[in-house]
Amino acid sequence: DADVTQTPRNRITKTGKRIMLECSQTKGHDRMYWYRQDPGLGLRLIYYSFDVKDINKGEISDGYSVSRQAQAKFSLSLESAIPNQTALYFCATSDRVTGLYGYTFGSGTRLTVV
Amino acid sequence: GESVGLHLPTLSVQEGDNSIINCAYSNSASDYFIWYKQESGKGPQFIIDIRSNMDKRQGQRVTVLLNKTVKHLSLQIAATQPGDSAVYFCAENTGTASKLTFGTGTRLQVTL
Numbered sequence: 001d002a003d004v005t006q007t008p009r010n011r012i013t014k015t016g017k018r019i020m021l022e023c024s025q026t027k028g029h030d031r032m033y034w035y036r037q038d039p040g041l042g043l044r045l046i047y048y049s050f051d052v053k054d055i056n057k058g059e060i061s062d063g064y065s066v067s068r069q070a071q072a073k074f075s076l077s078l079e080s081a082i083p084n085q086t087a088l089y090f091c092a093t094s095d096r097v098t099g100l101y102g103y104t105f106g107s108g109t110r111l112t113v114v
Numbered sequence: 115g116e117s118v119g120l121h122l123p124t125l126s127v128q129e130g131d132n133s134i135i136n137c138a139y140s141n142s143a144s145d146y147f148i149w150y151k152q153e154s155g156k157g158p159q160f161i162i163d164i165r166s167n168m169d170k171r172q173g174q175r176v177t178v179l180l181n182k183t184v185k186h187l188s189l190q191i192a193a194t195q196p197g198d199s200a201v202y203f204c205a206e207n208t209g210t211a212s213k214l215t216f217g218t219g220t221r222l223q224v225t226l
Contacts, residue, residue, distance in 0.1 A: 004157075035216075040123075042203060042216040043158070058213075090157050100146055100207055100214060105157030 003027045004106035006091050012112045013081050021076045021109050023091030029104070030095050032074035034058075034066060037088040037108075046089075049074055050096075081113045126223045133191040135220045137204035140185060146207035148214065149178060149189045153200045161189070161202075191222075199224045 004025045013019050023032065031050050035043040035058075045058030047066040055066060063085060065077045078085055091106040127133045139147070145166040150158035164171045164178045164187075171178050177190040187204050201221050205214040 033213075040218055042218040044216075045213065048213065092157075100148065101160075101163060103148070103160065103214065105159070107155070107157050 004091055004093055004104050006106035006109050008109060010110045014114055015082055017081050019078045019081055021089055023074045023106060025072050025093045027093055027104060029093035030071060033092040034076045035090045083113045086113045124221045126225060127194050128225050129196060131194055133194045133222055135189045135202050137187040137217050138185060139206050144206040147187050148205045150203045151200045158203060194224050196224050198222060
């Protein structure tokens with residue numbers, strides 16, 4: 001089983017719909033992140049959480065919200081999806097001991113908003 | 115704003131040759147850099163890292179060079195193999211705890 005699991009792997013949704021992307025991890029890491037990847041733009045940070053009670057905005061948080069339900073679960077929501085949110089979304093984890101060295105990514109969720 | 119970027123979007127090399135992927139960064143306060151490999155349909159995977167107090171670090175078939183004077187980072191892959199075909203990203207620690215800024219990526223294509 002993967003250390004960082006993202007569901008769904010692929011999703012097509014309509015403009016205006018609410019959608020949730022889920023991430024769970026078995027690494028025991030306390031830090032979790034959501035990134036989006038667009039062609040030619042690399043990965044950009046949406047939100048991050050250093051523990052269950054800590055939520056922080058990244059560089060492109062507008063239009064997104066997150067919930068850290070438990071240490072192992074971090075979900076990303078699009079309250080009202082729009083076409084320019086079509087992208088590949090990645091969840092990542094790290095911990096305070098290994099820090100950036102231990103950064104681990106999930107396999108991604110490909111989201112298409114039509 | 116300050117960012118991490120890459121010079122070449124696509125690099126094509128012949129199997130067995132050495133590959134060099136370059137990355138320019140602009141944040142002089144960055145103290146930690148990582149190279150990631152992303153294969154099709156997968157998330158980025160850690161390849162090698164380097165701290166700003168080092169100029170060079172070697173792994174298995176990979177070497178990272180850091181030139182702080184010109185803010186340049188490179189990834190060298192020796193004896194490139196078909197399995198090395200992927201997109202490679204550099205990333206830097208922006209100075210705040212455990213957050214990385216990523217470059218746009220270079221696609222490495224290995225020809226037979």
